[in-house]
Amino acid sequence: MIKANHLSFEYIRQDSITSVLEDFNIHVKDGEFVVIMGHNGSGKSTFAKLANAILQPKSGDLLINNLNTKEEKNIWDIREYAGLIFQNPDNQIVATIVEEDVAFGPENLGVKSDEIRKRVDDVLKIVDMDDYHKRPPHMLSGGQKQRIAIAGVLAMKPKCIILDEPTAMLDPSGRAEVLKIIKRLNKEEKMTVVLITHFMNEAIDADKIVVIDNGKIELSGTPREVFSNVDKMKEIGLDVPQVTSLAVALEKEGINIKKDIISIDEMVDSLCQLK
Ligand SMILES: Nc1ncnc2c1ncn2[C@@H]1O[C@H](COP(=O)(O)OP(=O)(O)OP(=O)(O)O)[C@@H](O)[C@H]1O
Ligand SMILES: [Mg+2]
Numbered sequence: 001m002i003k004a005n006h007l008s009f010e011y012i013r014q015d016s017i018t019s020v021l022e023d024f025n026i027h028v029k030d031g032e033f034v035v036i037m038g039h040n041g042s043g044k045s046t047f048a049k050l051a052n053a054i055l056q057p058k059s060g061d062l063l064i065n066n067l068n069t070k071e072e073k074n075i076w077d078i079r080e081y082a083g084l085i086f087q088n089p090d091n092q093i094v095a096t097i098v099e100e101d102v103a104f105g106p107e108n109l110g111v112k113s114d115e116i117r118k119r120v121d122d123v124l125k126i127v128d129m130d131d132y133h134k135r136p137p138h139m140l141s142g143g144q145k146q147r148i149a150i151a152g153v154l155a156m157k158p159k160c161i162i163l164d165e166p167t168a169m170l171d172p173s174g175r176a177e178v179l180k181i182i183k184r185l186n187k188e189e190k191m192t193v194v195l196i197t198h199f200m201n202e203a204i205d206a207d208k209i210v211v212i213d214n215g216k217i218e219l220s221g222t223p224r225e226v227f228s229n230v231d232k233m234k235e236i237g238l239d240v241p242q243v244t245s246l247a248v249a250l251e252k253e254g255i256n257i258k259k260d261i262i263s264i265d266e267m268v269d270s271l272c273q274l275k
Helices: 042-049 072-081 098-110 113-127 142-154 172-187 225-228 230-236 242-251 264-273
Strands: 004-010 017-030 032-038 057-063 084-085 160-164 190-199 210-211 216-221
Touching: 017 032, 017 042, 017 210, 017 216, 042 057, 042 084, 042 160, 042 190, 084 142, 098 113, 098 142, 098 264, 113 142, 113 172, 142 160, 142 172, 172 190, 172 210, 172 242, 210 225, 210 264, 216 225, 216 230, 225 230, 230 242, 242 264
Parallel strands: 032 190, 032 210, 084 160, 160 190
Antiparallel strands: 004 017, 004 057, 210 216
């Protein structure tokens, strides 16, 4: 689990202080799929870095699997427990052959070579890249490279994976491939997933969405609860599903329809029931 209690952070430079997170509270339970949304500069990546103990809070606590990120002795356990994936797959690939790249993490952890072989084969299957194990990563598409980066993290057997806008640099098909794998990790591999994104469609199947703006949590709840705040989401600069927007607009016109519709099927059902 991940728990932030009254977490605050600021970047201090010689001539300026940028306050980024303020009284930030979040609780991600084991096995949950939580999406953090927010527009540029809202503090999403800062949170990911705090969760991996790359940055330290100014005040408050961040617990990863009950380990406080403030304590130096916890850092390696925290990084083993929660793997981090970044936006740009090119920055995460270290070797010239796919399987060597995936093996890099467990090799550094001192895992035995027959166990590494097994892990590499297993994780390449999970990310649908088992046919590419001998390929050079630089010849792969963006979506394929990002799946290799995910495999590299999975090979270290984390219980939780934090992905910081993993699809932001990908084309639509790459985005779809990576999103499919992320959902698979949560549903089939029972991993705790924290997905940072500003793509509304990536959040629809989450257990919980946390919306941050200027370092503060503005909305939090199920996708249905969060997206039905259409005006607030638009004010923050985020999208909501078109059907939710339509439902809220119809409701404002006096039509008796639920405001928290998030799928086309639900919209069709609701419209058919209107008298
Ligand atoms: N190293 C740094 N030094 C000073 N300020 C920083 C630093 N890194 C980020 N910031 C500032 O902190 C704020 C939050 O940045 P952060 O990267 O966490 O936002 P983000 O939500 O991830 O944005 P994006 O969607 O662009 O990735 C921004 O105003 C940013 O300019
Ligand atoms: Mg960011």
